[in-house]
Amino acid sequence: MGGPTLLPAETAIANEAQADRLLISAARAVTLKLANQREAATPDAPVLIHGADPFTLADARAAADPALDLANPLKGPFRADRLDWQAEAQAALELARIAGILPAFMVDPDNPGEAQPIEAGDLAALQLGHGLRIVTRARLPVAAALDAEIVAFRSTDDLREHVALVIGERRADRPPLVRLHSECLTGDVLGSLKCDCGPQLDGALAQMAQEAESGGWGVLLYLRQEGRGIGLVNKLRAYRLQDQGHDTVDANQRLGLPDEARDFHTAARMLALLDIADLRLLTNNPRKVAALEAQGLSVTERVPHAPGANPQNARYLATKRDRSGHLLP
Ligand SMILES: Nc1nc2c(ncn2[C@@H]2O[C@H](COP(=O)(O)OP(=O)(O)OP(=O)(O)O)[C@@H](O)[C@H]2O)c(=O)[nH]1
Numbered sequence: 001m002g003g004p005t006l007l008p009a010e011t012a013i014a015n016e017a018q019a020d021r022l023l024i025s026a027a028r029a030v031t032l033k034l035a036n037q038r039e040a041a042t043p044d045a046p047v048l049i050h051g052a053d054p055f056t057l058a059d060a061r062a063a064a065d066p067a068l069d070l071a072n073p074l075k076g077p078f079r080a081d082r083l084d085w086q087a088e089a090q091a092a093l094e095l096a097r098i099a100g101i102l103p104a105f106m107v108d109p110d111n112p113g114e115a116q117p118i119e120a121g122d123l124a125a126l127q128l129g130h131g132l133r134i135v136t137r138a139r140l141p142v143a144a145a146l147d148a149e150i151v152a153f154r155s156t157d158d159l160r161e162h163v164a165l166v167i168g169e170r171r172a173d174r175p176p177l178v179r180l181h182s183e184c185l186t187g188d189v190l191g192s193l194k195c196d197c198g199p200q201l202d203g204a205l206a207q208m209a210q211e212a213e214s215g216g217w218g219v220l221l222y223l224r225q226e227g228r229g230i231g232l233v234n235k236l237r238a239y240r241l242q243d244q245g246h247d248t249v250d251a252n253q254r255l256g257l258p259d260e261a262r263d264f265h266t267a268a269r270m271l272a273l274l275d276i277a278d279l280r281l282l283t284n285n286p287r288k289v290a291a292l293e294a295q296g297l298s299v300t301e302r303v304p305h306a307p308g309a310n311p312q313n314a315r316y317l318a319t320k321r322d323r324s325g326h327l328l329p
């Protein structure tokens, strides 16, 4: 244990809470023009800050949420304090991200309400996909391919249900064409033009269907990691900042969130549960290849994936190429 009581600024209902210090991420601290900036060198690191007066819950929310930056331009000045509970602080920021809320906490507040004990180590099971198992499978003819089966995965300690769609007949002598698709409600369901997720999803299914027709098979993992792991609401907050001129990476940083928060342990575990050790990976993202290989899978080929370019997502794709290391023309 050892860590203090932390009250999440976004979801706290303890309206009377008041605290001398806030725990935020270094990326957000930079936006808040921290007086001693050296403390904020690593964007994902936790930073403990104090101001001239104690923070009320409203102050904590204003410090956490960039949507309130214009309304409250005179926040601060803030200074960073020494942080003696790094592991707990890091776990708290990670929990906020998984919960899809802003990564900001009041530290040891007066009137916090009832606290729940939690240890930094409790996060490991969530992150590594250890508890994941196959819960059911069924035939699922889809528009791209009649011969398809859906496999559902669940974990005891995580409500997010991931699925795999296996297209075509499984063959031991031929590695499947695999696509790791991270959930994007706006792109996958609503046809958003701000990203390329919808066309990439359709394209992957079509390519797998083709593969199946020529005697191979394909596996699409639909991973519930909205917004590269920051959650739907935080992604939409980032969209709002993008409308003010920030690119994908900067928008996430202003929110105090990493620009890439996915871990591919879950994907690797799903492939292992499907008995897949060798695969051809449909992606332009070298990090996905590296992540699977680090988990002991063998990616025999990286198959480039057509980006669904349109005039609305030109900047998003350029940022992927120039700042996130995607192999795009
Ligand atoms: N944070 C954030 N996430 C976004 C934004 N636009 C799209 N996304 C998310 O990005 C993810 C798309 O990633 P993928 O298509 O799986 O993979 P990728 O890293 O782009 O690499 P590829 O395999 O080459 O497509 C989805 O979870 C989207 O919700 C954005 O502006 N901000």
Ligand SMILES: [Zn+2]
Binding pocket: 184, 186, 187, 188, 195, 196, 197, 198
């Ligand atoms: Zn998308």
